[in-house]
Amino acid sequence: MNSLLFIGISILILIWYLTFSANRLDRLHHRVETSWANLDAILQRRAAIAQEIAHLPEIDPASNLILMSAAHQAREAEIFERSEAESGLSAALRLLRDESDVPHLHIDLFKELDEVTDRLRTAIAIHQESVVATINRRSKLIYRIFRLAGHAPLPVTYPFEDEEL
Amino acid sequence: MRIGIVSPYAWDVPGGVQANIKDHATYLLSEGHHVSVLAPAISEESISEDFVVSAGKPVAIPYNGAVARVLFGPVAASRVRQWLAQNEFDVLHLHEPAIPSLSLLACAIAEGPMIGTFHAAAPKQKVAFVIAPLLEPIIEKLRARIAVSEVARETLTIHLETDAIVIPNGIDVKFFQRAEPDKSWQRDFTIGFIGRFSEPRKGLEVLIKAIPEIVKSIPNARFLIAGPGEGLDVMQSVSPNLRHKLEFLGRLSESEKASFFKSIDLYVAPNTGGESFGIILAEAMASGTVILASDLPAFVHVLGSGKYGETFTNEDSHDLARRVISLFKDEQRRDTLSISAKIGAERFDWSSVGPEIMNVYLHSRGEGEKVTIGSDSRNWLRLFNREGTNSEER
Numbered sequence: 063m064n065s066l067l068f069i070g071i072s073i074l075i076l077i078w079y080l081t082f083s084a085n086r087l088d089r090l091h092h093r094v095e096t097s098w099a100n101l102d103a104i105l106q107r108r109a110a111i112a113q114e115i116a117h118l119p120e121i122d123p124a125s126n127l128i129l130m131s132a133a134h135q136a137r138e139a140e141i142f143e144r145s146e147a148e149s150g151l152s153a154a155l156r157l158l159r160d161e162s163d164v165p166h167l168h169i170d171l172f173k174e175l176d177e178v179t180d181r182l183r184t185a186i187a188i189h190q191e192s193v194v195a196t197i198n199r200r201s202k203l204i205y206r207i208f209r210l211a212g213h214a215p216l217p218v219t220y221p222f223e224d225e226e227l
Numbered sequence: 228m229r230i231g232i233v234s235p236y237a238w239d240v241p242g243g244v245q246a247n248i249k250d251h252a253t254y255l256l257s258e259g260h261h262v263s264v265l266a267p268a269i270s271e272e273s274i275s276e277d278f279v280v281s282a283g284k285p286v287a288i289p290y291n292g293a294v295a296r297v298l299f300g301p302v303a304a305s306r307v308r309q310w311l312a313q314n315e316f317d318v319l320h321l322h323e324p325a326i327p328s329l330s331l332l333a334c335a336i337a338e339g340p341m342i343g344t345f346h347a348a349a350p351k352q353k354v355a356f357v358i359a360p361l362l363e364p365i366i367e368k369l370r371a372r373i374a375v376s377e378v379a380r381e382t383l384t385i386h387l388e389t390d391a392i393v394i395p396n397g398i399d400v401k402f403f404q405r406a407e408p409d410k411s412w413q414r415d416f417t418i419g420f421i422g423r424f425s426e427p428r429k430g431l432e433v434l435i436k437a438i439p440e441i442v443k444s445i446p447n448a449r450f451l452i453a454g455p456g457e458g459l460d461v462m463q464s465v466s467p468n469l470r471h472k473l474e475f476l477g478r479l480s481e482s483e484k485a486s487f488f489k490s491i492d493l494y495v496a497p498n499t500g501g502e503s504f505g506i507i508l509a510e511a512m513a514s515g516t517v518i519l520a521s522d523l524p525a526f527v528h529v530l531g532s533g534k535y536g537e538t539f540t541n542e543d544s545h546d547l548a549r550r551v552i553s554l555f556k557d558e559q560r561r562d563t564l565s566i567s568a569k570i571g572a573e574r575f576d577w578s579s580v581g582p583e584i585m586n587v588y589l590h591s592r593g594e595g596e597k598v599t600i601g602s603d604s605r606n607w608l609r610l611f612n613r614e615g616t617n618s619e620e621r
Contacts, residue, residue, distance in 0.1 A: 097591075
């Protein structure tokens, strides 16, 4: 009788623990979705600014082409290639910022670019943190045995662009 | 934006975290946001700000070398629920959520966009962090973490294995720039100290031990000791012929503190440890005060590695005295430090720190998301739903 009670309680505890764990992971997945949506929104805004810059009258055709194709690639990239494509755009923008006098002619536009770049740093940091937390959690044994992640795809890391930003 | 802020420490007890929350809330209100602060309070009548809501009376526990007044328990929990339900926040900002406190409670109860700010710099294996595995599922709910300094960030990475964005505490630079010096604090070569000097980690003893050596080279040196504490006890450790060099000012109000910084010739911060940020140094910098601080990592960081103020070897009274004397002799060096300190302080003004925090708020929140109260019963329902959908798929 006693052992039956013990087994019963153990099962209840296991069920509770599994719900608790699944719930935790569910929340983490939601966190990643939110942080990715925010990061994506800010990246889109940057691409839009890059295109606006590319169409400025002072921009030579070569720079225009580089910027437009970088912005286009960044927008079209699959999620796992995204950070690489965005680094390309970062590098193109930084080159223009440091090596030409266009920023002095369009102060407002470049001020906006700077603001977006600042926000981008924060967004990347927040997203990166939530991805790492989720991946760490999903690698735990209990999540793998009971397949608590369900069909949710494993989040993709977005390496921080320390170099280019 | 509707912003809720939770303070772990009692509102009516002076402290760095509370002061920081108050300044931040004032800044947010001036930017046109809706702000409500939930904080423990020893007496509800003592709260003068109308944006602060009391969560009840806290209990005193020793923490990080000081006495912290914190609050938790079922009554506090129901206050948190009530507060969350009434306000429908867009974001919830929790201060110091990793210690057992009102913030941790709020973090456990609420669901949605939550941000945590970590102030403490605790060395490894502090009691509060032993329970880290228990904290993890709760702290994990935070969408973003802010550490007030690199030191606080390191503490966080070591104990909770998560990273954080470093945003320093804010100060009102203009307030310190505008202050007028007080004539009675300007006689002689005045060396100032501020802090609860009964706490050993504030390091007054290091300064006291350096007095004989300093007075030998600077006969007109005068030591102004500000902050709450029993001056008589300190006096007993000073030799009788030097006692007239010391003056105890008691606790200073914010505006007195600002004019104190404007009046003194040199500010000494001999803290021996436990400092995570050193906001007092940022305030002194804004006043253009010449600073000499112990070389704690947090202090070195705020002082721009020596650009905005000098440092001496921690707990070394001899080195402290030596630096004081060399600064006394070199007036030009003092002028340079004063000018560059004012420039360095801009980094800590709310006009630069505030938008950075707002940025974190914006990036932690999904479109149209609100802070809600998490319910455990809902989780059980979810389990049954999950099983239901799985069997359908099969």
